[in-house]
Amino acid sequence: MSYTDCHIHLAQTTGWEPLAGTIFPVCASAYTIQDYEKTEQITSRYNTEQKKVCLSFGIHPQITEDNLLDFLNGLLKENRLDAVGEIGFDFYKKEDEANADTQEYFWNEQLALAVNYKKPVIIHCRKALPKLFTYTDKMKNLPAVVFHSWNGSLTEADSMLKKGINAYFSIGKQVLNGNKKVIEAAAMLPVERLLTETDAPYQTLKNETQTTAADVMKVCKKIAELRHTDEEELTDSVYWNFCSAFSISGIRS
Numbered sequence: 001m002s003y004t005d006c007h008i009h010l011a012q013t014t015g016w017e018p019l020a021g022t023i024f025p026v027c028a029s030a031y032t033i034q035d036y037e038k039t040e041q042i043t044s045r046y047n048t049e050q051k052k053v054c055l056s057f058g059i060h061p062q063i064t065e066d067n068l069l070d071f072l073n074g075l076l077k078e079n080r081l082d083a084v085g086e087i088g089f090d091f092y093k094k095e096d097e098a099n100a101d102t103q104e105y106f107w108n109e110q111l112a113l114a115v116n117y118k119k120p121v122i123i124h125c126r127k128a129l130p131k132l133f134t135y136t137d138k139m140k141n142l143p144a145v146v147f148h149s150w151n152g153s154l155t156e157a158d159s160m161l162k163k164g165i166n167a168y169f170s171i172g173k174q175v176l177n178g179n180k181k182v183i184e185a186a187a188m189l190p191v192e193r194l195l196t197e198t199d200a201p202y203q204t205l206k207n208e209t210q211t212t213a214a215d216v217m218k219v220c221k222k223i224a225e226l227r228h229t230d231e232e233e234l235t236d237s238v239y240w241n242f243c244s245a246f247s248i249s250g251i252r253s
């Protein structure tokens with residue numbers, strides 16, 4: 001059995017490379033120039049015969065630096081990215097709300113770039129779904145929208161789809177954490193809209209110091225249990241969803 005991970009930070013994660021034959025394709029996201037360069041080196045080692053690593057760069061809502069916009073623009077111009085992200089809004093802490101205008105500026109700039117270069121977007125959203133719903137008309141113009149670590153309700157997911165967005169909802173480690181909304185989404189979302197992720201090394205559960213690449217196996221096992229489906233059938237569907245979301249050709253039989 002093999003697994004896919006649509007959101008992992010390979011520059012900071014050890015432990016994916018020994019599993020590269022089991023966990024692929026993955027989408028590796030970077031949010032600093034240094035991490036991007038490290039991640040690009042990894043892709044060049046692993047994308048020789050087939051695409052095992054998709055590459056994504058985006059200005060994270062909590063790390064808004066002007067020079068990164070030029071950097072992102074350059075990468076897109078040179079066609080070095082498979083996706084833009086993670087981008088979005090983070091209003092988890094009170095102090096993040098004070099920064100709302102800056103977050104919105106970077107979101108708008110990056111959304112426009114993704115539309116222009118026809119790239120899928122990976123969305124980071126904490127306590128900010130109402131804000132995202134004000135952008136559904138623009139998000140409709142993207143080839144695909146991947147909601148990383150989806151933690152909205154089933155109704156909210158459905159309404160994104162009804163608004164005509166080619167949305168994929170990625171289930172991460174919160175499904176292992178008793179999070180009711182995530183559990184419901186993992187159990188009930190249409191299978192063709194599901195993706196899986198770790199966000200490694202982040203998204204640790206209680207008593208963990210880091211998330212490892214291998215944790216995607218636990219996530220898939222749990223989703224299969226919740227859906228009363230065979231795990232291999234599930235990982236297979238998720239694989240094809242990944243290929244559609246990132247516009248890569250599937251090679252698994």
Ligand SMILES: [Zn+2]
Pocket residue numbers: 007009029086199202
């Ligand atoms: Zn992340």
